[in-house]
Amino acid sequence: MTVFNFSAGPAVLPEPVLRKAQSELLNYRGSHQSVLELSHRSALFEAILDDATSLVRELLEVPLDYDVLFLQGGATLQFSMLPLNLATTHRVDFIDTGGWSQKAIADAAPYASTRIIASSRDDHYRSIPAGPFTSDADYLHVTWNNTLEGTTFQEAPRVNVPLVADFSSSILSEPIDVNAFDVIYAGAQKNLGAAGMTLVIIKKSLVEQTPSALGSYLRYDVHAKHHSLYNTPPTYSIYLTKLVLEWIKQEGGLQTITARNRAQAASLYDALDHSNLFSNQVAHTDRSLMNIPFSTGQQALDDAFIAYAERHGLVNLQGHRSVGGMRASLYNAMPTTGVEALLSVLRKFEQGER
Numbered sequence: 001m002t003v004f005n006f007s008a009g010p011a012v013l014p015e016p017v018l019r020k021a022q023s024e025l026l027n028y029r030g031s032h033q034s035v036l037e038l039s040h041r042s043a044l045f046e047a048i049l050d051d052a053t054s055l056v057r058e059l060l061e062v063p064l065d066y067d068v069l070f071l072q073g074g075a076t077l078q079f080s081m082l083p084l085n086l087a088t089t090h091r092v093d094f095i096d097t098g099g100w101s102q103k104a105i106a107d108a109a110p111y112a113s114t115r116i117i118a119s120s121r122d123d124h125y126r127s128i129p130a131g132p133f134t135s136d137a138d139y140l141h142v143t144w145n146n147t148l149e150g151t152t153f154q155e156a157p158r159v160n161v162p163l164v165a166d167f168s169s170s171i172l173s174e175p176i177d178v179n180a181f182d183v184i185y186a187g188a189q190k191n192l193g194a195a196g197m198t199l200v201i202i203k204k205s206l207v208e209q210t211p212s213a214l215g216s217y218l219r220y221d222v223h224a225k226h227h228s229l230y231n232t233p234p235t236y237s238i239y240l241t242k243l244v245l246e247w248i249k250q251e252g253g254l255q256t257i258t259a260r261n262r263a264q265a266a267s268l269y270d271a272l273d274h275s276n277l278f279s280n281q282v283a284h285t286d287r288s289l290m291n292i293p294f295s296t297g298q299q300a301l302d303d304a305f306i307a308y309a310e311r312h313g314l315v316n317l318q319g320h321r322s323v324g325g326m327r328a329s330l331y332n333a334m335p336t337t338g339v340e341a342l343l344s345v346l347r348k349f350e351q352g353e354r
């Protein structure tokens, strides 16, 4: 049976990437060493890191005045590193769009006074607050794609302070106007590869502001100066990201990927909007392409659907506990056949099949 994995992360990876990783596992490019065994100071690994960096720059059109860093600690460490490095007057503003914004706010609080300048809490986080936004803090933080609630910003808020965005669940799903941001960060385990690595794209002028009274690992300037090789980086995770980036390029780049993502998400939203049983409650203009929550409105029926889908090879469709119901994550590596299989299972369940 073909299994389609709708997990929010760690998530489905492109099959060609997994096959390539398998073929290179034992003997990387004739070195008779596994990628897992390569020294991070070896020429072979440095080439992997260079390729990953230049592919990020190429695919996302990152301007030269930004550094591209590969760090550890997940997106979660960025919740602390950002205020530690950038909150020079100890004031950080947030747009609160749900569970991951809340976590970012809670982690900034020990280092800075945090202010929520807009929130969609009253709307149960089913939409993105409308601008215009004003901020005079050290930076404004937004969660671009809300993995739990299935919402996404469509446009970068225009503010006169540095704009920092958590792109964990939508990086490389669509082109980004990098110039509109000062920091973009994303954990790897959704669209970039395997857990263990966090991509940080940061404006060089901000890197230069790092206060010196910080432990070395916490300093952006240390990582930038050493090109992500200050200490042992997550070598295998960086290698997998390099393979994922090569796959995106081979697929035709972000244009092809975006068109596929849009078509897949549109077909699922359309099915949900026309269903008499299932629905998605997110404001139409703010719907995520990557994470699509839906429900029957009855927990017992939702549970029955999740079990039914699993028997048909569609796994990890349960929604996050804070939202309930189901959630289909349609990351870049989800094949269109997976979405078609989901549509068919939705239809049959609605027709009464169990």
Ligand code: PMP
Binding pocket: 008, 009, 073, 074, 075, 076, 077, 100, 143, 145, 146, 147, 148, 166, 167, 168, 169, 187, 188
């Ligand atoms: N931000 C967002 C939007 C996320 O979806 C996640 C993980 N699901 C995180 C942050 C936390 O990432 P990590 O587990 O890599 O720390």
